[in-house]
Amino acid sequence: MLMDKVKITQQYQRSVRIDTDLGRLDSLDGYICNKSAQNVFNNLCTQIINSEQRAFTLTGPYGSGKSSLAITLLSMLHPNEKIRNKAYTRIDKSIFPLFKNAFPITNGWNILPITGKRANVVQEINNSLDKKTKPNKKKEIKPTGADLIERLKVLSNSPSYDGLIIVIDEMGKFLEYSAQEENDIHFYQDLAEAASRSHGKLIVIGILHQAFRQYSSKLGNEIQNEWAKVQGRYADIPLISSSDETIELLSKAISISEDLKNDVNVNVAQIVADEVRKRRPSISAQLVESLIKCWPLHPTMATILGPASRRHFGQNERSIFGFLCSPEPHAFYDFLKSTKDSEDQTYTPEHYWNFLRTNLEPAILSSPDGHRWAQSVEAVERVEAGSDKLKVSLIKNIAILDFFRNSTGLPASNEVIKSIYQSNISNDLETLLNELKKSSVIVYRKHLESWAVFEGSDFDIDEEIKNELNNIFSLDYELLSKAAGIRPVVAKKTLLPNRLITLDGYISLFIRCIQREAKKFIPYYL
Known part of the structure; x- marks a missing residue:
């Protein structure tokens, strides 16, 4: 089976927890500081150098590498010189001058990594401090926000460290709890203001999946306005990996045995890359090479997975790499288990359609993409009623390509569709497409040079x-x-x-x- 010849790199098989992984050298192995991550480092350092801003939020979708970036940043500030040096090898050298100016290091920083939960943020930060400074201390009366901030100020001025940096991963869970319990969120404002007045000795970074204010969307207008004021105290830094960066990460996550490398079809990767480049001229010059290394993911799927993870229904903790290892029906791992290594087959948009339909359809239908998905399902079911397996396969591939076209830049063009089937049905492809068109299942968009799921009436404009x-x-x-x-x-x-x-x-x-x-x-x- 393919699972015996295809492996997912161990590093990508587990999620990162900054509170438990920080301080481990192996947590830095394989980290790739891509262009998006470099922009985050540069943005953060520039603001610290040129302003009194010391409170930040790092916002990006699940699976975009926020926690890994945070661990790398904290490791670069770690009191242990060995850990600092290991972290320096993982980032681009162009970042060093700006970083050393923003974070002068003599003894290393006092680091407080916290992973969010649905609980009171003041209590949880205080508990983390107790574990770090007084591990055997018995729990006392719940501290107030003012008490905690005073305690943080004292620690930030300790001569044993260069400063205190607090990173709150999954900060949204604390915010959700505050919204649900209607707690006073002015602690976040007081914390940000304390950091800004600390002369660079206290830095706070919260990691979010969506904008700060969105966590208060179910509250009244007056409270939402209060949240917006608090959000204004934090400088938001976005982390959204581009499509070619995601493909590069996928290519490093998947490894295949030497005897399978000859099965990779280079021409297919070239076709897909050319189609993407027509619409996205700025795409990486190494795109073809990265697509080839993603085998047995079909190149079309390698371009789709990144944008799919950023859709509303894709915002889940499994992320892209969780999908690669997921045991769910029709996922990539299931494909590897059920496909013989002698078969000339790749994981295509058709397989991904089956995965989404089986596992995520309720989430899709309740998302902004629900209407388009329902139209695609109706089209597929109409073709399935005819019992023609090739047509069913064709409509599923077209449906997925069309569904993600705007975010991938990859249309369901004749060339792309041929690349999915290669020589299997190339002679019959035009006939099959025309039959689906006559059945009002698909339509050809001339201005896009691609096929799409038919969305309206039988009127052929x-x-x-x-x-x-x-x-x-x-x-x-x-x-x-x-x-x-x-x-x-x-x-x-x-x-x-x-x-x-x-x-x-x-x-x-x-x-x-x-x-x-x-x-x-x-x-x-x-």
Whole structure:
């Protein structure tokens, strides 16, 4: 089976916890500081150098590498020099000058990593401090927010460290608890203000999956406005990996045995890369190489997984790499278990359709994509009623490609569809597509040069426009001038010498202009 020849790199098989993984050298293994991560480092350091801002939020979708980036940042500030040096090897050297200016290091920083939960944030931060400073201390009366901030100020000024940095991963869980219990959230504001007045000795970073204020969306307008004020105390830094960065990470997560490398179809990767580049010229020059290394993920799927994880229904803790190892039906791991290594087969959009339909359909239907998904399901079910397996496969592939087209830049073009089936049905492909079109299941979008799931009535606007144009032999210029209702502007040089231009003159001039332009007119329709 393929699972004996294809492995998912161990590093990507587990989620990262900053409170337990920090301080372990192996937690830094394999970390890739891509362009998006570099931008985060540069943004953070620039604000620290040029302003008094010391409270930040790092916002990005699940699986975008926020926790791994946080561990790398904290390791670069760690009191243990060995850990610091290991972390330095994982980032781009161009970051060093800015980083050392923002974070002068002599003894290392006092680090307080916290993983959020549905609980009181003041109590949890205080508990983490107790474990760090007084591990055998008995629990006392719950501290107030003011008490905790005073305690943090004292620690930040300790001569044993260069400062105190607090990173709250899954900060959204604390915010959800505050919203649910309608707790006073001004502690977050007081904490941010204390950091800004600390002369660089106290830094606070919260890690979120969505904007701060969105956690208060179910509360009243007055409370939402209060949340917005608190959010304003934190400088938000987005972390959203580009599609080619995600593909590069996928290529490093999947490894195959040497005897399978000859099965990889380089031409297919080239076709997909060319189609993406037509619409996204700035895409990485190494895209083809990365797509090849993602085998047995079909190149189309390698481009889809990143954008799919950022959709509303994809915001779950499994992330992209969780999907690769998921035991759920029709997931990638299930595909590896059920596919023989002798079969010339890859994980295609058809497989992903089955995965989404089986495991995530309720979440999709309740998301902003619900209507489009329902239309796709209806189209697939209509084809399934005909019991033609090739047509069912074809409509599923088209449905997924069309569903994610706007975010991937990859259309369901004839070339892309051929790349999925390679030589299996290439001769019959045009016939099958036309049959699906006649059945009003799919439609060809000429302006996009791609197929899409049919969304509306049986009215074929392309065909009707073509028929109407064939019936037009000449233009009625008089009717056109009346319909336009435009009186042309005459230059003063013409107007002044002649003193007067009649209305008939306007119409005559307008018609002559139309006749001249009409001869050059080439109709274009969508």
